[in-house]
Amino acid sequence: MADDPQKPPPPPQAADTPESAPSAAPAAPKPAPPPAPKAAAPAAKPAAPSAEHAPKAAAPTGPVEPAPSADAVVPTFITSLQNGVPGAVVQLSLYLGDWTVIVPVSHLLQAAEHLHHAPECVFDYLSDLTATDWPPRPEGRFDVIYMLYSTRHRHRVRVKVKVAEHTPVPSVTGIWPAANWLEREVFDMFGVNFTGHPDRRRILMPEDWQGYPQRKDYPLEGPGELLMESPIDWLKLRQAREEADIE
């Protein structure tokens, strides 16, 4: 009797998450109100909609970060970081051969310093610095992601920091000067609050722009009166303005 329940509990493998994630609501469109109906995937699973009618449950609450399997060999640059900066690695992830290290924002500078200088790491090249936005996530909506590469050892690692909207993120421009423009772009597009940056201004958008275009709650069509349900409304508005100008 006690043996029977042995098999139902599935081993809680984090690698399974793509399947076990709530597969409800057939690909509902993003919260942004689009004027034209988006070609939302011709209902991949026509079963669910009645059962759970959660309107915004479709918005994902975070990236999938599968933990490395037990037999995966943790590379030396990660063990070196774990030993060199205690508390720097809160989570490890391996997906499609890419290692991701999740670092608390309080340890970011120390970890970056270690990754740049330690002889096992020598990540002297900041390939890319970007962010992703997961608005409903409780522990903070932004992932700030650093893609590092070592021209000496030729290995890569992704460093990820999870931050809330106004949490200050220390700038890494002191370690990789390449971060200057990249951080400006992340600030411009997401409004991540970088501190200690030598020149924190918008870079691609105009200086007086309101809002942060790459956020998920920012409409694709842009802000303001242009966001109309139909083009006819827009024409009406323009006409009204022209008439006002004549008067």
Next chain:
Amino acid sequence: MFDTSELVINMGPQHPSTHGVLRVVLRLDGEKVIDAEVVIGYLHRGIEKLSENRNWTQIILLTDRMDYVAAATNNVGYCETVEKLMQIDVPRRAKYVRTILCELQRIASHCLWVGTHAMDIGAMTVFLYAFRERELILDLFEEFCGARLTYNSMRIGGLPLDIPPGWDKKVLAFCDIMDAKIDEYETLLTHNRIWLERTKGVGVISGAEATGLGMCGPALRGSGVARDVRKDEPYAAYDEMEFEVPVGVAGDTYDRYLVRMEEFRQSLRIIRQATQGIPEGPIVGKVPRLIKPAAGETYHAIESPKGELGYFIVSDGKSTNPYRFRVRPPSFCNLQALPRLVRGHLVADVVALIGSIDIVLGEVDR
């Protein structure tokens, strides 16, 4: 008796030598540049945001519009990233054709670069010569996919169409023509006294500094850093090709020029190997009808003519469009080094240096 005052002048965004809508604000002391501020964003179309609202196939077309003088490379980079995300095996034939297209594109892009760069400095003839050869490549592309600039030449999992009959012969014939033409460019420039005076010792940057600034591609290799994604993290069929990565020594404009000239030859070498060795077989791998990668994220980089072109794509596994689409634009990272390069040089050298880092504003601003 005399007071020295700084002069601030504006260059661009409409200026013939900025290769697009780039604005540089220069602070001058006499004719010497003290500092420069680069203002970009005039060509920002929000490709990243747009891509998050298009399905996976439609994005291929958007990637054409980034580095529009090397559209095929952008297509290949994007498709390979999605293939990595979906773990699709691409047939070897498709990989070979991709390699050929990438290298043809590199030659076309470098032709445009050598022409405009030389014209900026005052050598008009090279421009006309280089565009003549670029035209031959555009003809090859037109025959392959029907377009001459924005190709949309790749599909997730392989190629849209097989190569036309006899196309490989034409590619080989082009290689034979191009061989002689590279020597022709070099006779015009490499030992030209004016060219040497204008490029030697201009914009010197050390390898370590260039790496720190995130420079990539020929601009980084000119400083002696042998970093080439084709060698370090091979994609397409580059692991089966034999080629060398040329590196410079001095890290000045002249060395960056020499590196690109040698890249012409190495590209021809790769094209010859790939064209002669195209295997038979299918051109598309096993691709599901509805492209919808499982939830996950990945970064994949390729070597575009400008440098490391990376895509970081996050899929949520539920919708038919990517959750996050990020491009690591090589021109953007190279342009970042411009203020550092121009400091202390003359105004005329700014023009030479903008040409030397080979930017395309469509990619800088996206």
